């Protein structure tokens with residue numbers, strides 16, 4: 538297509554988009570980028586403009602765009618068996634469950650669903666039912682953290698700790714209580730690194746006691762809060778939370794929807810902290826988003842509780858598309874690619890390389906803090922370093938727009954002030970080259986220089 542034809546196609550699509558499409562998050566987005574194709578770390582819009590995909594879509598295209606191997610597996614599977622419900626079974630589902638269990642280095646049963654939100658709902662429901670069947674029906678509450686995001690459905694949104702995502706949709710699923718996050722830059726307990734007594738971890742125990750230990754079913758957390766602004770906990774935090782869960786007989790759910798599948802520099806984020814969760818929820822990087830699929834890994838011994846004779850002792854939860862054979866074949870090939878190309882180790886390496894290139898903006902007066910975890914980083918923008926006042930929305934937008942003009946897509950996350958995000962996020966695909974990282978570093982520096 539030549540330039541004139543490209544422009545005409547864009548205008549035609551935009552007109553129809555404005556008429557028919559309701560966009561996620563900002564339905565009135567009248568000028569969306571219309572993406573036509575992707576290759577490696579790059580996406581191309583309908584006019585032929587190329588952009589570095591600095592967020593891997595929504596933190597998900599871990600193996601990069603344009604993987605023909607995955608497309609071929611999907612095609613073969615679609616021809617052979619496009620669909621069969623997971624009340625039966627099929628080879629791609631069985632093989633994928635086995636591989637997920639191997640990567641988890643534990644003993645888990647895998648329940649397949651469609652999205653990260655679904656995977657968390659499944660964890661909540663299994664845990665509540667488990668305690669019912671164990672004669673501890675008073676345990677129904679889950680503890681999560683302020684600033685965390687766990688999904689858009691009523692239960693997962695109940696677990697979410699960002700008010701701006703919740704207001705006007707309440708009442709949500711009930712039984713969710715929140716503790717302050719391990720947010721060292723703005724320590725909720727007013728401490729600094731030198732006098733930190735890990736009150737953020739102790740807050741779990743205080744909350745369990747205050748709520749009544751016999752009412753607490755589980756704790757849900759991401760190994761590092763991602764969408765809430767890349768909030769990396771102190772090294773010992775997760776182990777302390779695990780110990781508190783054990784003390785009170787509470788299940789630990791690791792939400793690995795973003796941290797999983799190499800993003801953290803390990804196969805799963807919790808593996809950085811030497812902790813074994815009871816439940817692990819996953820989506821995004823499970824298929825690198827080539828096809829919708831999520832999974833809830835459940836500690837295998839809990840499964841026994843669901844084998845009773847009366848039907849109400851079974852887990853009565855079904856979703857039509859969960860464990861779709863094509864999605865499972867895609868997930869399996871995605872994980873095989875990560876193994877063949879050693880992409881988890883590469884993610885860890887790229888994380889260090891990203892750090893070298895981004896840390897140069899640390900001195901900028903509007904940069905309050907930069908946080909790194911695996912191959913992701915969050916740059917917290919402030920009005921000035923002394924006051925730490927979150928940077929105004931137009932400052933944040935200016936940097937993002939400048940990056941885009943220079944050909945780089947980055948994200949904004951955080952909700953430090955409810956309703957707007959002041960933390961720039963970068964999480965590129967694991968196939969990003971050193972030269973592309975140079976470009977990312979240079980573009981971010983240029984964009985910051987404009988503030």
Ligand code: PMP
Pocket residue numbers: 595651652653654655657686687688689759763764792793794795820821
């Ligand atoms: N948990 C976490 C940590 C997430 O980041 C997300 C989505 N960004 C979800 C759950 C929900 O996943 P989904 O959008 O697939 O429902």
